[in-house]
Amino acid sequence: MQLSEKINDKVIFSSWSGGKDSALALHRALKELKRVDILFTMFDETCVHTRAHGLSKRLIQAQAESIGAKLMMRCATWETYEMEFLEFLKGVENGTGIFGDIDLQEHKDWVERVCATYNVSVLEPLWLEPREKLIEEFIREGFKAKIIATKTEYRELLGKDLHNRETLKLIEKLSIDISGENGEYHTVVYDGPIFKEPLEIKIIGKHSTETNEYLIVNI
Structure with a gap:
């Protein structure tokens, strides 16, 4: 059975930084899934810039519109990051998340742990690929x-x-x-x-x- 058949109408989201790894991961995933419903981006505690790369909401929104997905965001300090991420996951329970990890095992373990809280399937399209190849x-x-x-x-x-x-x-x-x-x-x-x-x-x-x-x- 194809992965796209397994998920049916469950929500598909991309954990979106706006950078190269999340973009390539989404591109690979779309070849199989055919759609993405939500780009999820974590902003800093001011809700002005993204937590990871310091990008503006206007820019991230423009990326989402060009991709054809809904932008969803939450705002957090590094200390409240997990709590805010879990609040987002609660709303996409039983869905599928696309992540752009390459080989940082600690972060992948964290992703799988928090996503399991709401039975969210984790896709890691870039995992353990040679960096030069990517x-x-x-x-x-x-x-x-x-x-x-x-x-x-x-x-x-x-x-x-x-x-x-x-x-x-x-x-x-x-x-x-x-x-x-x-x-x-x-x-x-x-x-x-x-x-x-x-x-x-x-x-x-x-x-x-x-x-x-x-x-x-x-x-």
């Missing part, structure tokens, strides 16, 4: 993403397009993980096969912390 697939499939956050020591990546081969050469030169799985960089996806139309990303500012550099982007 980046190549991301580019080959036509995705476009901009690097919008980096650790301070890798600030020269800020604003670069990930799908540009020169960017990949720079990542290699810096001797960092090609997927940024250790937090070296984060991306926002603005075009690709899951989008009905590309987003026009505008860089409207920049800010720094002791450890990271961020672009402020919107549409």
Whole structure:
């Protein structure tokens, strides 16, 4: 039996950061599931920017509209993250969630534990795939993403397009993980096969912390 037959009319959601891994995971899942109903994004406690990548609600909403899914969000500190995530899961009980984990076992274990609370099936389309292979697939499939956050020591990546081969050469030169799985960089996806139309990303500012550099982007 096909997975798409098993879930029938149960809610399908994507745990959505707005970046490359959640986008590629959704793309792979859609080949089998054929639909996604909800993009779920966790925002920070101010409800202004996403918890993971510091993206605006307007930008995430534009991604959802172009994908053809409903955006749902909750707001949390790191301390209240699990509680807020469980509140969301309560509303999609017995559904299916798509996640973009690659090989961080601790996070996958957490996802499976909290989803089990409400009998939510977990799909991990990227799990244990070679990171280089995933980046190549991301580019080959036509995705476009901009690097919008980096650790301070890798600030020269800020604003670069990930799908540009020169960017990949720079990542290699810096001797960092090609997927940024250790937090070296984060991306926002603005075009690709899951989008009905590309987003026009505008860089409207920049800010720094002791450890990271961020672009402020919107549409």
